[in-house]
Amino acid sequence: MTDWIDIGPLDAIPPRGARKVTTPLGCVAVFRTGADEVYALDNRCPHKGGPLADGIVHGHAVTCPLHNWVFDFTTGEAQGADTGRVATYPARVEGGRVLLDAARLQARSEAA
Numbered sequence: 490m491t492d493w494i495d496i497g498p499l500d501a502i503p504p505r506g507a508r509k510v511t512t513p514l515g516c517v518a519v520f521r522t523g524a525d526e527v528y529a530l531d532n533r534c535p536h537k538g539g540p541l542a543d544g545i546v547h548g549h550a551v552t553c554p555l556h557n558w559v560f561d562f563t564t565g566e567a568q569g570a571d572t573g574r575v576a577t578y579p580a581r582v583e584g585g586r587v588l589l590d591a592a593r594l595q596a597r598s599e600a601a
Contacts (some may be wrong), residue, residue, distance in 0.1 A: 493581070493588035499525065502587070507551065509542040512594060517578055518542035519587060520551060520562060527587050528562035530576040536573060 494512055502508050502521040509520050510534055518541045518572040530551070532541050539555030549562045560575055561566040567573040579590035 491579075492591040492593050493583075494594065496587050496589055497528070499582050500589055502537070504528070505546045507542040507544070509540065510589075512589065516596050517589070517594070518551075519580060520546055522546065522549065522562075525582065527580045527582055529561065529580040529589055531559065531575040533575070534558055534560075534573075535575060536567075536571070536589060541575065548558055 496512065496519065497572050499521065502507045502519060503525050504521055506519045507518050510517055515534060517529045518526045530541060534541055534553040534555065536553065537555050539553040541551050541553060541560065543554045544551040546564050550559050550568060552559050558571045558573065561568055565575045565577040581588050
């Protein structure tokens with residue numbers, strides 16, 4: 490059974506926007522698409538360390554604000570000619586609240 494951490498209301502994240510979220514188990518970027526889907530990725534771009542939560546959300550991807558690398562929300566893989574990857578974390582919306590998978594966040598914090 491998966492334990493989920495409630496990080497707040499979906500409305501706290503603008504459509505096609507993101508928020509940096511600090512949880513007891515680590516810090517991630519949580520994204521909301523125009524269709525109200527939510528995704529969570531590491532907040533740090535592997536290229537130059539750009540804060541992905543400050544990037545541009547489009548479709549199912551985010552563009553890093555520093556050097557325009559684009560990362561797919563579902564795989565964390567860089568798109569196009571760029572190579573790299575960021576970790577992804579299960580996220581869902583339930584009752585208008587955004588939830589993150591506690592076990593995956595715990596595994597991330599233990600690996601750091």
